Amino acid sequence: MEGGRTAHSALQLPLNIAEQQFPVYKISGTSGRGQLLKHAKIIFWDECTMAHKKSLEAMDRTLQELRKNSKLMGGALLILSGDFRQTLPVIPKSTPADEINACLKKSHLWPKVQILQLSKNMRVELSKDETAAHFAKILLQIGEGTYPTDQTTGLIELNSDFCNIATTENELIDKIYPNIIQNYTNVEWLFQRAILATKNNIVDDINFNILKKIPGEEKVEKSIDTMVSIEKSVNFPTEFLNSLQVPGMPLHCLRLKIGSPIILLRNLNSPKLCNGTRMIVKQLSNNVIEAELISGKNKGHSIYT
Structure with missing residues (x-):
């Protein structure tokens, strides 16, 4: 949805919401976000089936408090869209029963939902x-x-x-990105294809192998791997810091080439530069990356970071 944001970003969802008994969103009524939720008549929540049931319950409590209204969702109309045949809430080290119990259908609010089916x-x-x-x-x-x-x-x-059936990683890459040397400069061609994987380490491996197929000099940018406090350096050696893979951050060694596609991992300047924005590297210098947006209404614009 154009101009939309993820639920975690827009609603400030707690990351440990499943562990809280009666969670609420940490949104101040005087903030811009709080004012928006106060006066909104309709709220759309897409792909809601991936959300934990406590997220919905927390929204109900938060809206009632912000809007000073004890009605369901503080009197606002909430439109949920999604498909329970797709991805359900991810519960670490859980059983299928745990995942089902975390679904919106198991919330005490679900009986109040009017269901409309798009067939x-x-x-x-x-x-x-x-x-x-x-x-x-x-x-x-x-x-x-x-x-x-x-x-x-x-x-x-x-x-x-x-x-198409692929039995090896290279075969998969060749089927999705055929003749990549001739086509990698075609933005529309790149934008029409992607390879999905279940784990980040698989994605990293595939990205590395695709990047090797793109001609040109590779530039490697490394993250800072020193401690502010010298005393703590003993407990956090350089090798350990280099091995960390933090969500929303690139790997310690970021490999780039001119013409390679990249994706933004966090909101920098919404709605132009937000999580998921796809770009093409145009120029690489020592401290600056010039990239061209290839998605969204700002497609074709250049940015410098």
Whole structure:
């Protein structure tokens, strides 16, 4: 949604919300965000099915307090959108039962939700693409649990009618980014493709291998790896600091090339520079990166960081 923000950013969701008994959002009524929530008539929460049930309950308590209104959501209309067949709340070291218990459907507020179902895939309808329609049909069957599975393993076996099959990482890269040497300067070509993975270390490995295929000199930027306090350096050696992978931050060794795509990991200047903004590296100097935005309404603009 254009101009939208993630729930954690917009609502200041506590990271440990699952551990709190009666959580609330830390939003001051006099702040800009607080004033916005006070006077908003409609609030849209997309992909809400990934949220913990306590996030919804915290929103109810927070809105009632900010708006001085004891009605549900402080009298504001909250529109939730999402699909429970997709990603559910991520609960570390949990069982499937724990994940289900954390879902919005398990909240005491769920019976008050009016459910409307959207059953027609408008993207497929408008494209009139038979291949896309077949793909959408199989996805729906997988989500409903009606797609055939292996009798012994219970796993879903996909064939070439559904997607391209790649048995190695290099084969996957070549299928998604064919003839990358000739096409990597084509912004539209790059923007139309991406490789998803389940873990960050897999993403890092794939990114490294794709970057090697792009011609040009590689520039390596390293994060600061020294302690402010000399006394604490004994407890935090350089090797340990270099191994840290902090969410929302790049790796210790950031490898870049002119023409390589990059993505912003945090909000710098919303809505122009926000988490998820994609860019292309145009120039690299000792302390400055010039990049061109390839997504959003500011597409084509250059930024310097």
